Amino acid sequence: MSKLNNLIILSKNADEYRELIEVEKFQNLKIIATATCPEQIASESPCNILFGDSTLVSMVLHKLPDVQWVQTTWAGVEPLLKQGLRRDYLLTNARVVFGPLMSEYVFAYLLLHERRIFQRFESQQKQIWDAAITGSLRGKTIGLLGVGSIGVHLASTAKFFGMHVKGYSRTSRACTDVDQYFQGADLQDFTCGLDYLVNSLPNTSETRHMVNSEMLGWLPSHAIFVNVGRGSTVDESALVTALSKRQIAGAVLDVFEQEPLPQEHVFWKTPNLFITSHTSAPSLPKDLALLFIENYHRYSQNLPLLHLVNFERGY
């Protein structure tokens, strides 16, 4: 007989998660509380599993000493890495489920660019039959800064569309959809000749301002930069300069050093820039519940958990 597990769900979507998990009718899993804010959680609740949004989880960890495993609903776990917080539990984040959604976001903008959708719509409004030939992703080169679960999915999508794929990664070498791998000091070789540069690196001390004026200077002038990783990876003022001086053709940003983007930020007025509001990969409760369920199967059978976070590396 396996032991009884007590789960607390702490998320703005807590009730939806409860429903999705209850469908599974796990015999040994008891949902002892669902809450949308930390204040609703009683101290010393006998909870060994916590499933929730990273920020909310970080606020209750100290009062739940029995927690052995935390599954976050976010990819980002920065709030849980803060100095002074407990690290004596298994932390798993929401990684894989974002790949397909990120691919939709990234390739939506890549195709928008190739197919000149805005320009064609402008022609349409002027009643002009715009017979200008269209571009194509086929044969173009994409550079993936970071080849984690998101980068791997972007690589497969790029291959589906017939692109050449360069990957820059500290550790990954296993993705067969990446045609050429780069690491460390190879950053210039990686960047030169790219049609598209897409960042999906996590926020660590090593990735801070990696996309700076030097790196942007290596890109061809027709290149497009897309950031779905973290705002801190980009030197924002260097990017504004590169866009304003047309050193690169455009950028698509879903993440920023400060979010929401402040009203006075120069990005609002920077040319050839698309801004979205950290919505590239919305956490769909259904997918996140499925991830929790998969990991709970593993947890209850003492199998290795998916997407275990290394507290030292920070991802």
Next chain:
Amino acid sequence: MSKLNNLIILSKNADEYRELIEVEKFQNLKIIATATCPEQIASESPCNILFGDSTLVSMVLHKLPDVQWVQTTWAGVEPLLKQGLRRDYLLTNARVVFGPLMSEYVFAYLLLHERRIFQRFESQQKQIWDAAITGSLRGKTIGLLGVGSIGVHLASTAKFFGMHVKGYSRTSRACTDVDQYFQGADLQDFTCGLDYLVNSLPNTSETRHMVNSEMLGWLPSHAIFVNVGRGSTVDESALVTALSKRQIAGAVLDVFEQEPLPQEHVFWKTPNLFITSHTSAPSLPKDLALLFIENYHRYSQNLPLLHLVNFERGY
């Protein structure tokens, strides 16, 4: 020893095709003429192979009695099916090469819709942090009206993005990316519940005005219709009504009953409609030359040609 073949290239891109074919250094293939208009072709030229744009080819066939095989650079072969024209030769059209390009076009607009790119850009211009959640193709249902080489590629792209795929086809049943096949009188079952309806049917007497007010009425009000097949498949005034009364959410049209779209056409002012100018799958000379080369290999070895057109069926 195989016999000598005499080729005429008749296309607006004739010179580019010549270069691309000459690279192959075929021993028994002689390019006896390249031309961009029919008047440049001498009567009774000893030509047994003709490679060119369908309309141009239709204008010279009568003066080239030795022609045994025509490879068109277009998917459409309507000009060659007109009454009174010769049918005593092998006709192959440009079919396969359009699949990936059509997929780029169709999914560019599907992703544009799901990701609310226009709406988000509008928010950006107003300096609004637009945190509205985004849609996703995953789990949505696409209906493919026509499952030829283009439909098959659309099906594979839809599957890549995690969609459910319904296919309506007279003959095809073989595409494993199609989850449910429909035919004949099943049109209503096929149409009901679709999130996206994409037409890639050829222009035949059977497909004329197939997308009419009745069929549009079966679509859910949030559905989007995309036409990359032929304009004649759509009852254009029924579509204007459906869009104006918001019976469906939008349409994307690359083909029209009359092209270029006349200045006075109501489509220019119809709401929720994207118009492009028959540019969804540009004929890239490189790809079409590769198709000709592949088929020439087959022709010279008496193997079955790819994409042979049945004059009776019309495709």
